[in-house]
Amino acid sequence: MAQSFHNGNVLFHFVVRDGNGVKGLVDSGISEVPERYVQPPHERIDHKLNSCSNLPLLPIDLSKLDGANRDRVAEQIAAAAETVGFFQVVNHGVPLELLESVKVAAHRFFGQPPEKKAVYLKGVSTSPLVNYGTSFVPEKEMALEWKDYVSMVYSSDGDALQYWPSECKEVALEYLKTSSKMVRTILEVLMEKLGVTLDESRMDALTGFKMVNMNFYPACPNPELTVGVGRHSDMGTLTVLLQDGIGGLYVKVEENFDGGKKGEWIEIPPVPGALVINVGDTLQILSNGKYKSAEHRVRTTSTQSRVSIPIFTAPRPTEKIGPLPQVVDSDGMARYREVVFQDYMNNFFGKAHEGKKSLDFAHMGSP
Numbered sequence: 001m002a003q004s005f006h007n008g009n010v011l012f013h014f015v016v017r018d019g020n021g022v023k024g025l026v027d028s029g030i031s032e033v034p035e036r037y038v039q040p041p042h043e044r045i046d047h048k049l050n051s052c053s054n055l056p057l058l059p060i061d062l063s064k065l066d067g068a069n070r071d072r073v074a075e076q077i078a079a080a081a082e083t084v085g086f087f088q089v090v091n092h093g094v095p096l097e098l099l100e101s102v103k104v105a106a107h108r109f110f111g112q113p114p115e116k117k118a119v120y121l122k123g124v125s126t127s128p129l130v131n132y133g134t135s136f137v138p139e140k141e142m143a144l145e146w147k148d149y150v151s152m153v154y155s156s157d158g159d160a161l162q163y164w165p166s167e168c169k170e171v172a173l174e175y176l177k178t179s180s181k182m183v184r185t186i187l188e189v190l191m192e193k194l195g196v197t198l199d200e201s202r203m204d205a206l207t208g209f210k211m212v213n214m215n216f217y218p219a220c221p222n223p224e225l226t227v228g229v230g231r232h233s234d235m236g237t238l239t240v241l242l243q244d245g246i247g248g249l250y251v252k253v254e255e256n257f258d259g260g261k262k263g264e265w266i267e268i269p270p271v272p273g274a275l276v277i278n279v280g281d282t283l284q285i286l287s288n289g290k291y292k293s294a295e296h297r298v299r300t301t302s303t304q305s306r307v308s309i310p311i312f313t314a315p316r317p318t319e320k321i322g323p324l325p326q327v328v329d330s331d332g333m334a335r336y337r338e339v340v341f342q343d344y345m346n347n348f349f350g351k352a353h354e355g356k357k358s359l360d361f362a363h364m365g366s367p
């Protein structure tokens with residue numbers, strides 16, 4: 001018989017503390033989502049929302065950065081970063097078979113019994129680099145997100161192979177390493193388009209924190225009432241995201257462009273073999289607001305479970321981030337103050353998702 005989750009405390013213990021996750025909840029046989037997952041009406045996602053404007057969001061061919069069309073491709077990248085903060089790339093140098101293996105590994109990890117995953121729960125994790133959990137900050141959220149995740153922080157190849165879960169460590173590490181090259185290339189292009197040259201050590205510092213997450217969104221009995229991930233931006237420099245074919249990732253347009261109007265939500269459709277790239281808060285701050293960290297969210301679906309595997313690249317925690325001096329000179333003013341990245345992270349993870357509110361921490365004039 002299915003367990004009763006009407007009592008919020010029983011539910012919280014089962015899903016969060018004991019590490020059963022949303023997957024465990026679904027496997028327990030629920031036929032409707034518990035109250036704690038029901039989003040207020042203004043946060044629910046209209047499932048008919050769609051982007052019909054696939055043309056301007058055509059994936060960017062990164063291999064063309066090496067050829068005669070370099071300037072045009074660099075322009076496409078910068079234009080996307082200035083308007084939506086999201087774009088997809090193909091011919092990115094990450095082997096396609098590897099991308100398939102990463103998705104399989106994510107299903108392998110989440111398909112395990114809860115007790116195997118629970119060894120990585122926050123606070124008790126047997127590994128210093130790995131965290132398994134559910135929702136974003138469950139303690140701070142009125143409504144929980146319909147998502148389980150495992151985070152794997154990169155410190156060295158040796159540490160990854162020693163500490164990351166054996167179900168996914170090899171492929172996750174290879175995915176991180178091959179993607180890191182691409183992230184560097186894209187960041188160089190974006191800096192060049194800003195008119196900024198950064199030396200190697202500063203580039204390293206701005207991308208020195210790397211983490212692979214695996215997100216698992218079980219099929220949901222009431223997708224119209226829940227969210228997979230609520231409205232948020234990513235805190236780092238650039239995020240690389242591998243999604244499967246299910247769909248459901250939406251982004252809010254920041255500036256009018258030929259594929260959408262400011263304020264509109266558009267879907268980033270699954271494209272086989274492509275990777276999604278998005279600008280994080282750090283890059284918005286560094287560029288003094290020229291590049292837009294994208295507000296995005298994920299809907300749930302009743303038919304199949306979905307996996308996505310983001311790689312977050314961010315500055316080293318000790319790094320100071322603020323608008324780059326050359327950009328401030330040409331803009332005539334700084335829109336953000338300088339902050340130590342560790343402080344930015346603490347603020348980011350200290351609150352429930354709330355759109356782009358995370359950036360307020362670095363706004364000029366904030367304490």
Ligand SMILES: O=C(O)CCC(=O)C(=O)O
Pocket residue numbers: 213215229234241243249296297298307308310
């Ligand atoms: O699952 C997705 O498509 C996006 C996930 C996401 O936004 C995140 O993990 O920060």
Ligand SMILES: [Fe+2]
Pocket residue numbers: 232233234296
């Ligand atoms: Fe995100």
